Amino acid sequence: xxxxxxxxxxxxxxxxxxxxxxxxxxxxxxxxxxxxxxxxxxxxxxxxxxxxxxxxxxxxxxxxxxxxxxxxxxxxxxxxxxxxxxxxxxxxxxxxxxxxxxxxxxxxxxxxxxxxxxxxxxxxxxxxxxxxxxxxxxxxxxxxxxxxxxxxxxxxxxxxxxxxxxxxxxxxxxxxxxxxxxxxxxxxxxxxxxxxxxxxxxxxxxxxxxxxxxxxxxxxxxxxxxxxxxxxxxxxxxxxxxxxxxxxxxxxxxxxxxxxxxxxxxxxxxxxxxxxxxxxxxxxxxxxxxxxxxxxxxxxxxxxxxxxxxxxxxxxxxxxxxxxxxxxxxxxxxxxxxxxxxxxxxxxxxxxxxxxxxxxxxxxxxxxxxxxxxxxxxxxxxxxxxxxxxxxxxxxxxxxxxxxxxxxxxxxxxxxxxxxxxxxxxxxxxxxxxxxxxxxxxxxxxxxxxxxxxxxxxxxxxxxxxxxxxxxxxxxxxxxxxxxxxxxxxxxxxxxxxxxxxxxxxxxxxxxxxxxxxxxxxxxxxxxxxxxxxxxxxxxxxxxxxxxxxxxxxxxxxxxxxxxxxxxxxxxxxxxxxxxxxxxxxxxxxxxxxxxxxxxxxxxxxxxxxxxxxxxxxxxxxxxxxxxxxxxxxxxxxxxxxxxxxxxxxxxxxxxxxxxxxxxxxxxxxxxxxxxxxxxxxxxxxxxxxxxxxxxxxxxxxxx
Amino acid sequence: xxxxxxxxxxxxxxxxxxxxxxxxxxxxxxxxxxxxxxxxxxxxxxxxxxxxxxxxxxxxxxxxxxxxxxxxxx
Numbered sequence: 160x161x162x163x164x165x166x167x168x169x170x171x172x173x174x175x176x177x178x179x180x181x182x183x184x185x186x187x188x189x190x191x192x193x194x195x196x197x198x199x200x201x202x203x204x205x206x207x208x209x210x211x212x213x214x215x216x217x218x219x220x221x222x223x224x225x226x227x228x229x230x231x232x233x234x235x236x237x238x239x240x241x242x243x244x245x246x247x248x249x250x251x252x253x254x255x256x257x258x259x260x261x262x263x264x265x266x267x268x269x270x271x272x273x274x275x276x277x278x279x280x281x282x283x284x285x286x287x288x289x290x291x292x293x294x295x296x297x298x299x300x301x302x303x304x305x306x307x308x309x310x311x312x313x314x315x316x317x318x319x320x321x322x323x324x325x326x327x328x329x330x331x332x333x334x335x336x337x338x339x340x341x342x343x344x345x346x347x348x349x350x351x352x353x354x355x356x357x358x359x360x361x362x363x364x365x366x367x368x369x370x371x372x373x374x375x376x377x378x379x380x381x382x383x384x385x386x387x388x389x390x391x392x393x394x395x396x397x398x399x400x401x402x403x404x405x406x407x408x409x410x411x412x413x414x415x416x417x418x419x420x421x422x423x424x425x426x427x428x429x430x431x432x433x434x435x436x437x438x439x440x441x442x443x444x445x446x447x448x449x450x451x452x453x454x455x456x457x458x459x460x461x462x463x464x465x466x467x468x469x470x471x472x473x474x475x476x477x478x479x480x481x482x483x484x485x486x487x488x489x490x491x492x493x494x495x496x497x498x499x500x501x502x503x504x505x506x507x508x509x510x511x512x513x514x515x516x517x518x519x520x521x522x523x524x525x526x527x528x529x530x531x532x533x534x535x536x537x538x539x540x541x542x543x544x545x546x547x548x549x550x551x552x553x554x555x556x557x558x559x560x561x562x563x564x565x566x567x568x569x570x571x572x573x574x575x576x577x578x579x580x581x582x583x584x585x586x587x588x589x590x591x592x593x594x595x596x597x598x599x600x601x602x603x604x605x606x607x608x609x610x611x612x613x614x615x616x617x618x619x620x621x622x623x624x625x626x627x628x629x630x631x632x633x634x635x636x637x638x639x640x641x642x643x644x645x646x647x648x649x650x651x652x653x654x655x656x657x658x659x660x661x662x663x664x665x666x667x668x669x670x671x672x673x674x675x676x677x678x679x680x681x682x683x684x685x686x687x688x689x690x691x692x693x694x695x696x697x698x699x700x701x702x703x704x705x706x707x708x709x710x711x712x713x714x715x716x717x718x719x720x721x722x723x724x725x726x727x728x729x730x731x732x733x734x735x736x737x738x739x740x741x742x743x744x745x746x747x748x749x750x751x752x753x754x755x756x757x758x759x760x761x762x763x764x765x766x767x768x769x770x771x772x773x774x775x776x777x778x779x780x781x782x783x784x785x786x787x788x789x790x791x792x793x794x795x796x797x798x799x800x801x802x803x804x805x806x807x808x809x810x811x812x813x814x815x816x817x818x819x820x821x822x823x824x825x826x827x828x829x830x831x832x833x834x835x836x837x838x839x840x841x842x843x844x845x846x847x848x849x850x851x852x853x854x855x856x857x858x859x860x861x862x863x
Numbered sequence: 864x865x866x867x868x869x870x871x872x873x874x875x876x877x878x879x880x881x882x883x884x885x886x887x888x889x890x891x892x893x894x895x896x897x898x899x900x901x902x903x904x905x906x907x908x909x910x911x912x913x914x915x916x917x918x919x920x921x922x923x924x925x926x927x928x929x930x931x932x933x934x935x936x937x
Contacts, residue, residue, distance in 0.1 A: 221892035414891040543923040547911025655921035
């Protein structure tokens, strides 16, 4: 059996991704309640009735005329790719607006099914839809479904099979306004008389396309001899239409017609028992959340609460994980006799991976928070509230969405900049996204704030770090707008989706997938990096150095204090002579004005691979060279003893600003349009990071 | 009058949209076009953005854009 290739198209916030989830009962897709969650088309395969179904989830588009980057993705796909069936997903509670896209899709002349999603919600709101009537008008099979309750999903799959097997296309019964219908009739009669055909189009379809100035069709007709006779007819027809519509712009005419048709279909098929003027729950919530004066403070409070929660609540399981890995390392260490192997496993792998796993609870809480913002519909409100503010900095209110996503992970944040239409807005947003501290930077902050501030302070400091990063990003955006990317900015037109109760299932899956990929990263990438760092810190071996100290230690004999001092000195010198030490020493002059020792320099360099590695590197480096207090092995105590407050703060600032991880950098290069931009980003972030870390360090040194 | 001159909770009908084709087609895909009824739901601080309700859909607009939409109060 051949696979059926299905394309899901629909406006944003109609639940396309969720419907795919319901159809395939897989949960690998991310679903959010604002436009732009699905930025790249997502493909998924599964079997139904022994047919393999291939699904392509296109980004939500209000229109397929290609307004923003992601709409172009959808447009190009629908026009140029091979597929069998389009499932046009509509929001049952906003049928009229959704039908506008359906009308455009009908023009594609492909096999299509309408899936009226959110049927359960519509029922609750007292909306009754006459499905048979919609089918009769559009000529397209129509199914009421609900992705959240699973209602109608089986029927939808059945209809997909039916239509994929059939070869007949039912023509639609959509009628335009009288003047246009008259002209359609005239033109199609003309085609019929001449026996003119084009592709598989009916003469009515050709007539409609000609009247609405379909550029592709004109290109095809250009070569046809019939054009000579046709031309005066078209001119006359358009003249007639223009007088009736009081405009000479065919796009305006088309818009009016489409809206009238969509309205007509809704009036004929939808019965609404809800009273018109009753306040909807969304309206009531909006009265509070986007209140002119309360809106912004409420938003700031929510963000502050999220960071408090991340720190306070996350601290509890952190202790268990820390203790767990410590005990595990000791047990494993005691059973491995071979010294180098033991060192690799305990000091390298367990210390490195453990220090990253430690932050899993924080990351889970942060992702729950962001998922809540996304799925409830609050995110778009924030864009609305903050657009005025953002606009001052040369950004777009919609930039807010990538920026907040950036607090989670910079990779999807880079991708979600595609919702921005203007290339300049996009580039500016891309360049400053790194300033929004991603989840992977959190471990570094938690570590340092934990070491240098009391537990009651740490949550606030964390909030300050995030806000400071965001502020710096805004200032940089303005600078970029003024000096580099000058020009017009994109208008702000945005749907404010209905508030929806966050589905627990959905949030669980989003967070579960994030946590899984974090653990996977810890188990693979970080594991490898830890081994590499361990190797670089343990080799090349220094036999001469060892011999020299062995003699001294032997001479010290009974003097235990001296012996342990000598042993530690040996470790430190060995470390400094290692590959890692050499790298650190080499780059130390660059970092020393910021108060960083060579270990911190190395941590920053390895952090270019992934920010979690900063912590694991510090873990490895300070675990091997514990030259201060043998009693305490915790990294926090080590940092406290080895790093000054001013250097620590400068370190936080540097981490906050400098280049994001390797994966993000690759995505950046792709989204910005070339590696040359990545080079600019590297220079831009490194210089900024250095300057700000320098200022921080110098000021703190003066004060303290 | 301009859309941006309406007050919160005012209702109006769109008479003319005076923008480029790109913007117009975007507005149309949201259901905003000549002859359509709307109501003003909210303003953000300093009236920088305005939220309107069109056919059960809430739409956020920047005041610059709202300036380009001509309406008649009802």
